[in-house]
Amino acid sequence: MRGQILKSYCKINLFLSVGRKLKRYKLHNIQSLIFFINLYDQIQIKKINSSKDNIKFFGKFSNYVNKKNNSITKSLSLLRTRGFINEKDKFKITVKKNVPVFSGFGGGSSNAAVLVKFFTKKRKISKKTMDYFSKILGSDFRLFFYPPQLFQRNLFKITKFKKKYNFYFILVYPFLRSSTKNIYGQFRDYKTIKNRNNYQVNSKLKMIQNMKFEENSLEKIVVLKYPVIKKILNELKLIKNCQFSRITGSGSACFGLFLTQRSADLGLSKIKKKFPKFWCVVGKTI
Numbered sequence: 617m618r619g620q621i622l623k624s625y626c627k628i629n630l631f632l633s634v635g636r637k638l639k640r641y642k643l644h645n646i647q648s649l650i651f652f653i654n655l656y657d658q659i660q661i662k663k664i665n666s667s668k669d670n671i672k673f674f675g676k677f678s679n680y681v682n683k684k685n686n687s688i689t690k691s692l693s694l695l696r697t698r699g700f701i702n703e704k705d706k707f708k709i710t711v712k713k714n715v716p717v718f719s720g721f722g723g724g725s726s727n728a729a730v731l732v733k734f735f736t737k738k739r740k741i742s743k744k745t746m747d748y749f750s751k752i753l754g755s756d757f758r759l760f761f762y763p764p765q766l767f768q769r770n771l772f773k774i775t776k777f778k779k780k781y782n783f784y785f786i787l788v789y790p791f792l793r794s795s796t797k798n799i800y801g802q803f804r805d806y807k808t809i810k811n812r813n814n815y816q817v818n819s820k821l822k823m824i825q826n827m828k829f830e831e832n833s834l835e836k837i838v839v840l841k842y843p844v845i846k847k848i849l850n851e852l853k854l855i856k857n858c859q860f861s862r863i864t865g866s867g868s869a870c871f872g873l874f875l876t877q878r879s880a881d882l883g884l885s886k887i888k889k890k891f892p893k894f895w896c897v898v899g900k901t902i
Contacts, residue, residue: 624657624711624730625902626721627759628785628864628871631830634800635809638771641747643755644800645771645809649827652764653785653899657723658712659730666706675713676895677723680793687728687753694749700735716895718793720865722756729760754796756865764902767815775813781820782901784880785871786855786887788848789895792868794838799866802837820875824859827873831862838867845870851890855883871899 627650635645657675664670671688673681688709695701709731715723732741732749741749750757755771767775817823839846845868852861852872857879861872874880880898888896 620661620734622659622661622730622734624659624715624723624726625652625760625764626655626657626715626723626726627652627756628899629720629832629862630827630873631862632832632834632865633807633809633830634803634833635770636806641751641771643751643771644803646755646768647770647807647809648768649815649830650759650766650768651781651783651901653787654902655715655721655787655897655899657715657727659727660708660710661731661734662708664706664708666708669706670708671711672709673711673713675711677713677715677717678711680717681711681713687724688731690753691728691731691749694752695732695735698745698748700732700739716789716791716869718795719789719869720794720863720867721869722759722865725754725756726760728753728757733761769811770809775815777815779818780901781823784874784877784901785899786852786858786874786880786883787869787871787895787897787899788852788887788891789869790842790844790848790891791894792842792845794842794866794868796866799834799837799841803834805833805836807833824873824875828860832864834866835863838863842868848891848894851887852883855879855886858883 630649633647637644696703715721717723746758762774763776765777814826848870849861852858857874858872863870884898
């Protein structure tokens with residue numbers, strides 16, 4: 617098998633409402649508007665003649681990855697347990713980490729999904745297997761099997777958009793490792809997850825107006841833990857033509873949303889001056 621290089625895109629939660637844990641699944645019920653953006657890790661997969669897998673990470677954010685216990689090792693173990701990979705077959709998997717880790721971009725979940733899709737392309741994954749994988753790999757895992765613009769009505773019901781929207785983002789990562797498990801562990805201000813359909817709209821401006829009334833339920837906890845995030849969010853808000861600013865997922869990455877590339881590019885230079893030691897880039901929806 618020739619080595620194949622796959623793109624593992626990351627996501628942004630434009631808002632995130634967190635409900636109580638569903639006892640059966642031991643995961644919080646959530647509602648979120650999720651867009652994938654043009655920032656991705658690169659994964660190369662090659663079958664090798666060896667007694668064990670060879671998994672390597674490199675790139676800007678590779679030092680933050682647990683080399684022995686990560687989404688790649690977990691995915692391979694699950695794929696073998698469920699018979700998608702022969703126990704005797706071993707692989708060299710190289711991951712270039714361009715996406716910040718512990719950031720809320722879902723990079724690890726995306727890596728896992730790319731790997732699982734690669735090894736299961738000839739066999740359909742059952743709902744039972746998908747639920748099992750999600751339990752081990754995290755609730756974000758299943759998102760990466762859908763098109764890149766989604767409304768997650770609840771933990772399991774996901775709606776695809778009929779129309780594609782183009783948005784631009786200033787992304788700021790302050791090199792703070794925000795643990796999803798720890799942030800959710802502190803969260804108690806549960807929201808009621810209602811069945812609604814107010815994001816199937818034909819107008820970009822109408823969608824923006826709807827989003828401005830939303831929030832990320834976890835933001836208050838993240839800001840209390842990392843006060844600099846409040847400063848980042850405030851600075852993003854002050855940039856001309858920024859529609860709103862929030863954290864994505866459980867942080868620590870922040871974003872400001874813009875309607876044009878030019879507005880985002882102009883704002884980026886200001887943010888870089890304010891936070892010269894942080895990772896700051898412009899991203900766009902795919």
